Amino acid sequence: MAVMAEPVAAQVRRSSLWSRAFESRNCLGAMFMVPAIAILILFLAYPLALGFWLGMTDTKIGGAGRFIAFQNFVSLAKDSVFWLSVFNTIFYTVTASVVKFAIGLYLALLLNERLPFKSMIRAIVLLPFVVPTVLSAIAFWWIYDSQFSIISWVLIKAGLITRYIDFLGDPWNARWSVVAANIWRGVPFVAITLLAGLQTISPSLYEAANLDGATNMQRFRHITLPMLSPIIAVVMTFSVLMTFTDFQLIYTITRGGPINATHLMATLSFQRAITGGNLGEGAAISNAMIPFLVAAILLSFFGLQRSRWQQGGRD
Amino acid sequence: MTTMDDQSVGMSYLESFPRKFLRVYLPLGLIIFFLLFPFYWMAVATFKPDAEMYDYEKYNPFWIVHPTLEHISKLFFDTDYPLWMWNTVIVSVSSTVISLFASVCAAYAIERLRYKGSRYVGLAIFLGYLVPPSILFIPLAAIVFQLGLFDGNLALILTYPTFLIPFCTWLLMGYFRTIPYELEECALIDGASRLQILTKITLPLSLPGLISAGIFAFTLSWNEFIYALTFISSSENKTIPVGAITELVNGDVYHWGALMAAALTGSVPVVILYSFFVEYYVSAMTGAVKE
Numbered sequence: 001m002a003v004m005a006e007p008v009a010a011q012v013r014r015s016s017l018w019s020r021a022f023e024s025r026n027c028l029g030a031m032f033m034v035p036a037i038a039i040l041i042l043f044l045a046y047p048l049a050l051g052f053w054l055g056m057t058d059t060k061i062g063g064a065g066r067f068i069a070f071q072n073f074v075s076l077a078k079d080s081v082f083w084l085s086v087f088n089t090i091f092y093t094v095t096a097s098v099v100k101f102a103i104g105l106y107l108a109l110l111l112n113e114r115l116p117f118k119s120m121i122r123a124i125v126l127l128p129f130v131v132p133t134v135l136s137a138i139a140f141w142w143i144y145d146s147q148f149s150i151i152s153w154v155l156i157k158a159g160l161i162t163r164y165i166d167f168l169g170d171p172w173n174a175r176w177s178v179v180a181a182n183i184w185r186g187v188p189f190v191a192i193t194l195l196a197g198l199q200t201i202s203p204s205l206y207e208a209a210n211l212d213g214a215t216n217m218q219r220f221r222h223i224t225l226p227m228l229s230p231i232i233a234v235v236m237t238f239s240v241l242m243t244f245t246d247f248q249l250i251y252t253i254t255r256g257g258p259i260n261a262t263h264l265m266a267t268l269s270f271q272r273a274i275t276g277g278n279l280g281e282g283a284a285i286s287n288a289m290i291p292f293l294v295a296a297i298l299l300s301f302f303g304l305q306r307s308r309w310q311q312g313g314r315d
Numbered sequence: 316m317t318t319m320d321d322q323s324v325g326m327s328y329l330e331s332f333p334r335k336f337l338r339v340y341l342p343l344g345l346i347i348f349f350l351l352f353p354f355y356w357m358a359v360a361t362f363k364p365d366a367e368m369y370d371y372e373k374y375n376p377f378w379i380v381h382p383t384l385e386h387i388s389k390l391f392f393d394t395d396y397p398l399w400m401w402n403t404v405i406v407s408v409s410s411t412v413i414s415l416f417a418s419v420c421a422a423y424a425i426e427r428l429r430y431k432g433s434r435y436v437g438l439a440i441f442l443g444y445l446v447p448p449s450i451l452f453i454p455l456a457a458i459v460f461q462l463g464l465f466d467g468n469l470a471l472i473l474t475y476p477t478f479l480i481p482f483c484t485w486l487l488m489g490y491f492r493t494i495p496y497e498l499e500e501c502a503l504i505d506g507a508s509r510l511q512i513l514t515k516i517t518l519p520l521s522l523p524g525l526i527s528a529g530i531f532a533f534t535l536s537w538n539e540f541i542y543a544l545t546f547i548s549s550s551e552n553k554t555i556p557v558g559a560i561t562e563l564v565n566g567d568v569y570h571w572g573a574l575m576a577a578a579l580t581g582s583v584p585v586v587i588l589y590s591f592f593v594e595y596y597v598s599a600m601t602g603a604v605k606e
Contacts, residue, residue: 025428025429025430025431026430026431028424028428028430028509029424029425029428029429029430029431029433030430032420032421032423032424032428033420033421033424033425033436034420035413035416035417035420035421036417036418036420036421036440036480036484037421037436039413039417039473039476039477039480040440040443040477040480040481042458043455043458043473043474043476043477044443044446044451044477045443046454046458047451047454047455047458048446048450048451048454050454050457050458051450051451051453051454054453054454054457059457103346106342106346107343107346110339110342110343110346111343113339115339115343119593119594121343121347122593122597123589123590123593124347124350124351125346125347125350126589126593126596126597126600127350127351127354127586127589128350128353129600130534130585130586130589130596131354131538131582131585131586132537132538132540132555132556132581132582132585133538133540133556134538134540134556134557134559134560135357135555135556135559135577135578135579135581135582136353136354136357136578136582138357138559138560138574138575138577138578139353139354139356139357139360139575139578140353141574142356142357142360142571142574142575143353143356145571148368148369148371148376150356150376150377153371153376184349184350184353187346187350188350189600192597192600192601193600193601196597196601241445241447242447245447245448245449245450246449247448247449247540247541248540248541248556251540251544251560252560266449266450266541269449269453270452270541270544270545273453273456274453274456274545279453279456279457282453283453283454286449286450286453287450289449289450290450293445293447293450297445
């Protein structure tokens with residue numbers, strides 16, 4: 001109280017530069033931002049820029065590089081392994097994302113039903129997403145083992161096949177195997193986030209549709225999908241980003257083999273840059289991923305724009 | 316209105332059990348089986364003696380006849396696994412704490428101090444969330460090496476916040492937004508400083524958000540792989556995921572039992588933590604998407 005009663009003049013006199021800085025929003029704001037901005041500039045923005053630069057040099061591990069402009073990209077354009085990795089990345093992203101979306105949406109709709117132990121089921125469903133990817137990938141590695149695969153054993157016992165399947169030895173088998181592992185890991189994320197979206201849809205919409213005699217399919221098509229589309233756009237952007245830049249699953253299960261058949265751009269850049277020591281070339285491969293990522297982000301951004309209009313909001 | 320509600324609930328009761336079984340329980344059961352089988356398989360392999368593991372003719376592979384702890388004891392006493400576990404804990408806890416501190420300050424400044432240009436900074440931090448580690452690890456490796464942090468916990472503690480801070484800041488901004496402005500105005504009139512407002516009003520009120528961000532950040536750093544693989548070279552400095560995949564495979568000899576034991580014991584701490592905070596974890600995950 002005493003402080004409050006003090007004459008204003010005394011307060012002004014006492015306020016040093018320091019305390020005035022504490023009162024100004026801009027100064028205080030800047031001070032609050034220091035820790036986050038310092039870390040993000042040093043370890044996020046600067047590496048991003050350095051990556052662009054490295055991609056245009058022939059830097060090797062343990063030596064300074066020369067600026068060689070677009071030479072890395074020129075040699076990559078002639079590199080069949082690079083193009084194979086681009087193909088694999090697109091194949092992996094497209095197939096895994098489509099299936100993840102289909103199963104994820106289906107699972108979300110199932111979980112949105114009246115179920116006993118609902119929250120426990122939801123907690124269990126999310127487990128594959130929580131457990132470290134590399135560690136669950138080790139389990140898949142063992143499931144896909146050429147001699148002791150449980151899948152082959154079951155299929156043989158069921159009389160469906162006669163020989164053990166060479167999951168990771170044949171290029172296409174290996175591709176589908178890693179896609180399956182990726183789907184396994186990604187479905188919970190898609191399902192649980194879409195479920196959160198489903199729960200925000202007002203039941204009165206469905207009741208109104210019921211009164212109008214809408215069938216299940218019509219309710220899904222004309223209520224659920226339009227109401228869900230903003231969340232679908234965001235979830236699928238994240239899912240596509242995570243799948244496109246995936247590294248852990250491939251590195252654990254196949255290391256890019258057999259004969260580069262499952263190399264993604266991320267694993268190839270690791271192999272060239274860290275294992276092979278050609279930092280410049282590896283950085284160039286990483287940089288080649290950026291246009292795809294930007295395209296994915298823009299796509300979802302425009303997806304969002306459209307859905308805001310669909311919901312009757314302002315454009 | 317109430318009769319309407321009653322009717323719509325009543326409709327679902329009309330569905331006979333066999334029909335609902337086919338439509339909901341059966342597909343749900345199949346998907347959950349698909350999602351859980353790898354964990355079961357991991358657990359079975361962990362406790363199975365080698366003799367049973369590599370002999371499907373004599374023993375049914377789905378079951379364990381003579382459970383054993385030999386893989387786990389081999390893992391704990393013959394490898395650097397305890398060190399990997401220790402490193403993982405240190406790195407995850409430190410990077411989570413650093414990220415939470417930086418994010419609380421940043422989110423508060425962006426949401427509540429609303430300094431000049433705060434909207435654009437917020438947007439920039441969000442964009443940082445979209446930069447994947449797979450395109451950062453090569454230049455980061457060069458920076459880590461230059462700073463002399465290579466092959467040490469500090470390399471990971473300082474780089475993990477790059478993907479944690481954008482996420483935590485974004486999530487906390489959402490939480491801070493829900494706190495009524497009037498509370499802060501009252502405190503300001505009572506003569507509280509900004510720091511007091513933050514620690515005595517905003518933080519206690521956004522505790523659920525802090526827990527959500529903390530849990531999610533912790534699991535993300537526990538799971539991180541590509542930075543740890545790139546920045547760490549000696550066995551005693553590795554984290555669990557990296558150690559398991561690089562040290563338990565000798566050329567062509569895969570120690571499947573030990574590998575599975577590492578996978579299982581490396582997952583258990585995260586799963587236990589997750590099981591205590593499921594709601595917070597889910598709200599962190601969906602909150603990041605819903606915004």
